[in-house]
Amino acid sequence: MTSNIIVFSEDSKIINDALHVAYSLSEKTGNLIALTNSDENAEEYFRNFDEVYVTKKDLMPDQWASLLRKVFLEKNANYVIAPHTVNNNDILSFLSAKEGMHMVSNALSFQEKGDYYVFSRQVIGGRGISYIEISKNEKIALTVPLKVYPKINLNKSPLVKEITEIPNSKINFAGFEERKRSGVNIENADIVIGVGRGFKNKEDLKLAQELADAINGVVGCSRPIAADYGWLPNDLWIGISSKIIKPKLYIAVGISGAPQHVSGIMDSKVIVAINKDKNASIFKYADYGVVADLYQFLPTLTKKIKEMKK
Amino acid sequence: MVNIAVLAKISLNLNLLKIESNGKINTAESPLAISEYDKNALEEALRIREKFGGKVICISVLTWGPVNKKLQDAERIMRETLALGVDEAHLVVDDYFDSCSPLETSLAIASVLRKLGNFDLYLCGESSMDVSSAQIPARIASILDIPFITYVAKIRIEENKIFFHRELPNGVQIIEAQPPLVVSVTGEINQPRLPTLKQILQSKNKPLIKYTLKDLQIETKAGKLNQWMEVRPVIRKNIIYEGSKLEEIAQDLINNLIQEGVLKI
């Protein structure tokens, strides 16, 4: 089936992350049509498309959703594909409901199987994979993760049209606060010490920092430590909804081992868990587990290491 | 007065999954639990009601079947929401929805909502803990033709304006909007309460209304999808130290880590 495909992104910088999947599903004969915002390098990104609809301004999700629907219907498209971001996923969901379509969020891979495509995506907080079979005749929406699919370069000369008629938004932008960052890159560290809710106070995190200093590691954390308590900056939070790390050594301290956390550390070479509850799930994922109170065990471990260094 | 519908997912209990030897998740045999961030949505609804008055209802579609195996567990979860303070619980149970996709779930929710009339806020968690498609908020908004605001970590009400703080990867975006709205919340918005014993007993007398497919108006041309889930295998050494000799344990652990080549002293 020859099909027109709409590739959408509210941010044109990442639009080509969805290109590989779009190009494959177009079976190389359908037109690739982009809808996105403009950017100083936009011309370069647009060379992969046959047609480009572009806005000069950033829009709210509901404005994008109505523009996307207009282009989708006008072009009689079969697929809408977007790089996965919070807003792109919402915008495609909105369209899918209007058009009665299925949608696959964050599709990790796809395969042809006769008259079907089989898409895979992460479930169970990243511990599991689900496989979804969709008939090639269905119209569908897809979001795909960034930086996963191969890059391609189609070198076309697209027809670029600026959209000037922008629908009104029913919600109002009222400000943006940048998030503070630690500046530490936990993705590149060889040794990471993960701290969780087993720590009672922010001050107590120094027990983990002292160990980190002794073994040349860095401190990361579970989601509640950053998101709920604000004890550490968000860029130190490990797991499916933040950083995926693969250090040589990961030491989980006072972390229960929820699947959303564990999926961010699965590829670590060696995992150590310190937890006072011997039934904590984290022990299933650990090479070495210590059933102990962190307030007693961490200082002991740090002291031992310092002694050995002498 | 603010009337609120909370959309809560009856999720698979991630700690008690039944996994077959080939890695497939046996959903029919896996116990259920309310999805993590839907608890925060419920808590937020109760807090808003405490301040402004109004009604809080809870809607759920049982998407893990078969119904004959899962009904009791699903009803228990809906009773828990009643115990927490929800005024009415509405539960869709039909084998048609077993392992369905967000398309069918959102049509079922919207169909129940249409029977119940209009609400000011439709609250739910940012995504479910089992499937995490995060499609329901925008889909419901689309069907109801109202705006949506997702990943909200704070709701601030000032005079006649409501501000929503959206937790996005690079920072916090603040949106001002008027109801009716669909709002999805993150875990940081609040700390959910636990029900008291008295509330648990009282919940038995509160309405829990059930629907099957024939009670709903669901029209869709899209076919139902075939889907299944597998768990990634874990291969770890699982050497566990227990006991009070912490110095010895520490020494042994350090030696092992040095031998593994992951620690240099």
Ligand SMILES: Cc1cc2nc3c(=O)[nH]c(=O)nc-3n(C[C@H](O)[C@H](O)[C@H](O)COP(=O)(O)OP(=O)(O)OC[C@H]3O[C@@H](n4cnc5c(N)ncnc54)[C@H](O)[C@@H]3O)c2cc1C
């Ligand atoms: C959609 C979604 C996405 C999510 N994304 C993430 C994510 O990316 N990353 C993430 O981390 N979480 C994520 N979560 C949250 C996750 O489900 C858990 O709630 C979270 O990981 C729990 O953090 P924790 O282990 O620190 O706390 P808890 O689960 O409360 O565990 C604390 C542990 O500390 C132990 N402990 C207590 N006191 C001591 C002591 N004195 N000594 C030793 N041990 C002690 C306890 O036995 C317990 O095991 C997500 C959830 C959802 C629903």
